[in-house]
Amino acid sequence: xxxxxxxxxxxxxxxxxxxxxxxxxxxxxxxxxxxxxxxxxxxxxxxxxxxxxxxxxxxxxxxxxxxxxxxxxxxxxxxxxxxxxxxxxxxxxxxxxxxxxxxxxxxxxxxxxxxxxxxxxxxxxxxxxxxxxxxxxxxxxxxxxxxxxxxxxxxxxxxxxxxxxxxxxxxxxxxxxxxxxxxxxxxxxxxxxxxxxxxxxxxxxxxxxxxxxxxxxxx
Amino acid sequence: xxxxxxxxxxxxxxxxxxxxxxxxxxxxxxxxxxxxxxxxxxxxxxxxxxxxxxxxxxxxxxxxxxxxxxxxxxxxxxxxxxxxxxxxxxxxxxxxxxxxxxxxxxxxxxxxxx
Ligand SMILES: Nc1nc2c(ncn2[C@@H]2O[C@H](COP(=O)(O)OP(=O)(O)OP(=O)(O)O)[C@@H](O)[C@H]2O)c(=O)[nH]1
Ligand SMILES: [Mg+2]
Ligand SMILES: [Zn+2]
Numbered sequence: 001x002x003x004x005x006x007x008x009x010x011x012x013x014x015x016x017x018x019x020x021x022x023x024x025x026x027x028x029x030x031x032x033x034x035x036x037x038x039x040x041x042x043x044x045x046x047x048x049x050x051x052x053x054x055x056x057x058x059x060x061x062x063x064x065x066x067x068x069x070x071x072x073x074x075x076x077x078x079x080x081x082x083x084x085x086x087x088x089x090x091x092x093x094x095x096x097x098x099x100x101x102x103x104x105x106x107x108x109x110x111x112x113x114x115x116x117x118x119x120x121x122x123x124x125x126x127x128x129x130x131x132x133x134x135x136x137x138x139x140x141x142x143x144x145x146x147x148x149x150x151x152x153x154x155x156x157x158x159x160x161x162x163x164x165x166x167x168x169x170x171x172x173x174x175x176x177x178x179x180x181x182x183x184x185x186x187x188x189x190x191x192x193x194x195x196x197x198x199x200x201x202x203x204x205x206x207x208x209x210x211x212x213x214x215x216x217x218x219x
Numbered sequence: 220x221x222x223x224x225x226x227x228x229x230x231x232x233x234x235x236x237x238x239x240x241x242x243x244x245x246x247x248x249x250x251x252x253x254x255x256x257x258x259x260x261x262x263x264x265x266x267x268x269x270x271x272x273x274x275x276x277x278x279x280x281x282x283x284x285x286x287x288x289x290x291x292x293x294x295x296x297x298x299x300x301x302x303x304x305x306x307x308x309x310x311x312x313x314x315x316x317x318x319x320x321x322x323x324x325x326x327x328x329x330x331x332x333x
Contacts, residue, residue: 005326
């Protein structure tokens with residue numbers, strides 16, 4: 001028997017493309033955000049509202065990742081923002097190679113910000129860097145306030161969190177302790193920015209917009 | 220949940236090493252970090268299936284989980300984080316900064332020599 005030291009990154013193929021994407025965004029001086037959440041927490045709704053509300057201030061381009069269909073790209077294109085749909089054909093996360101191809105289809109020079117909406121999944125996308133400047137995690141109140149403890153990976157790695165659908169808390173139809181979710185997330189990630197919003201009513205969205213506007217100016 | 224993809228990359232990387240050394244691989248040791256979303260059992264199952272009819276068929280996988288590390292903001296020491304009870308193992312402070320998690324690595328391969 002002979003032992004051979006290899007010490008090679010197993011996901012090196014992804015990392016190679018992720019690094020290329022980092023260089024691409026740096027060269028073009030564009031901010032890129034990778035939006036991650038479980039299915040249905042409101043990523044597309046937040047994005048569509050953000051694009052419309054900020055259209056005079058920030059030009060946003062979108063890469064939509066879904067297992068199948070172009071429903072989300074359709075929704076985004078109604079805002080007139082440029083959008084590219086990626087279908088992963090069963091894969092539970094986007095890969096940096098897919099994003100590398102997609103950014104070449106976007107009019108990046110005309111944009112301030114590229115947002116990638118990852119496949120709805122709170123676990124796997126956090127293992128695959130896409131070359132983004134920051135990950136943004138969305139948690140909707142209907143999912144429960146224990147998610148930061150149960151899925152620590154994505155909460156530890158995200159720069160900001162949007163707690164969405166806070167309109168559902170009114171009338172007590174959903175129990176969600178916002179302070180608990182914040183405390184648990186900040187225990188893992190002390191510097192995390194946290195916004196409590198409703199993408200439906202628009203409540204709380206202005207703080208998110210202010211942070212977004214500041215962030216892209218600083219690239 | 221993306222264990223299939225990890226298994227595919229592994230089979231490719233190990234097969235390449237096997238060709239390079241002109242020997243059959245019998246075991247491999249891989250490692251991952253504390254935040255990694257890879258399940259041992261599913262990975263071994265996926266690996267077994269994907270390795271069929273390749274030089275990796277019948278190999279044994281050993282998966283080492285490296286603890287997540289953090290730096291305490293109170294006493295400045297580095298410590299292993301227990302995610303179910305995240306606090307400094309030295310001074311119990313809950314104020315700390317997570318250090319970069321260990322990547323998924325193919326560490327070592329055992330080759331048959333005869
Ligand atoms: N009440 C309420 N509903 C919302 C809010 N945001 C989104 N929704 C609804 O939640 C559902 C899912 O929203 P999407 O924006 O499609 O969620 P998503 O995260 O993009 O979903 P996937 O792309 O499938 O993972 C839709 O029916 C939205 O109308 C909100 O703030 N409040
Ligand atoms: Mg969506
Ligand atoms: Zn300490």
